[in-house]
Amino acid sequence: MSTIIMSQCWPLQGLSVTQKAVLISLADQANDDGVCWPAVGTIAARCCMSARAVRSAMDHLEAVGLLARDRRFNSSNVYSVTPAKFKATAAPSKGTRKTAKKGAAPGAGAAPHAGGAPGAAGDAPGAGGEAGGAGLEVRPVPPNRHITTNEPSEEPPSLAGLSAAPLTKSEQEEQMQLACKATWAAYRAAYRIRHGVDPVRNAKVNTNVRDLVKRLGREEAPLVAGWFLSVNENFAVKRMHDLGVLLAGAEAYRTQWATGRQVTDTSARQQDQTQANANAADDAKALLRRLKGNADAQ
Known part of the structure; x- marks a missing residue:
């Protein structure tokens, strides 16, 4: 386990929940040079996802x-x-190139037919086993997104001028489960680094994870859960960074994560003292104005 590589991976943005979970799993098993050799099945078991999803994320x-x-x-x-080589605007993933190949223009390996009669040249399979491209609509896949059946798409609701159909209840539940798995994986990996043991997982913890995803969203919940273990707030440290503490102050911790500022007990007391001094100054000014007004009236 390398805390150096892990600390460099946590702040990275622009990755999906699945991709971030696989990256953190690799960083957790890497040495200080970032080198590791886990099997795909091992990563899949650790991240609670399929081997196909792991390969796609890789x-x-x-x-x-x-x-x-x-x-x-x-x-x-x-x-x-290699977190230092991260380029969020790198070339499109392999999924984009495959889509472009399948949507090749008519005539590239199969001639379009006239009138659509069965048995015409346009109906013959192409070189790659694909049917002729005549009349097919090619829908572009956004860059830097490798979407699989194991990873829900979170692209804008409109693509190529068509409105996406609303998600069914089963699809919504599948997305929720994926987000909960990623959130727990991020929290567990960071917990092991901070405290040296795995956190307890039971029905109450599972409920806390689900509620955290509901309050912070599928994308941010795993990131905040992993970051929470770096908090040095007295109450959080005494409770050993229990998930209940994170859930109780979810929105406040999310703001600290997003702004990069941790509110410790000392800084909170300093803020309180600053506000008290400001209030005292305002009261003194108001008293002086009243005294001056009384003197002028006499």
Whole structure:
């Protein structure tokens, strides 16, 4: 475990929940040079996701410079986590290039047919097993987003001029479960670094995680949960950074995370004292004005 690599990965923005969870899992197992060699199945089990989702996330991490892979035959791949090389505006992921290939213009491997009669040349499969492209609409995939069936899309509700259908209850629940898994993975990894053991997980903790996602949202809940373990507030430290403490002050902690400012007990007392001094000064000024008014009246 490398606290150096882990501390460099937590602040990174522009990644999906799945991608961030895989990155943190790799950083948790890396040495101070960022090198590790876990199996894909191990990462999938740790992050509570499928192996396919892990591979898709790795493809994106590699595309934006956060991961380098040394593929080996009959052995685990060797990974290098490189947060210093992160480029959020890197080239589109492999998913974008595949979509462009499938949406090739008519005539690239199959000629369009006239009148749409069965058996015409345009109905023959192309070189890659795809049907001729005549009449097909190509929908662009936004860059830097590798969307799989295991990772819900969070693109704008309108794409290529078409309105997206509202999510069903089962789809909403699937997204909630993914966000809860990512939030727990981030909290657990940071907890192990701070306290050296895994946090307790039970029904109450699961409820707290779900409520935290509801209050902070799917994207920010994992980030705030991981950051919370760096808080040195007296009450949070005494409670060993219990999730209940985070949930009780979720919005306040989220503001501290977003602004990069931690409110410690000392700083809170200083703010209180500053406000008390300001109030005393205002009271003194008001008293002087009243005395001056009384003197003028006499």
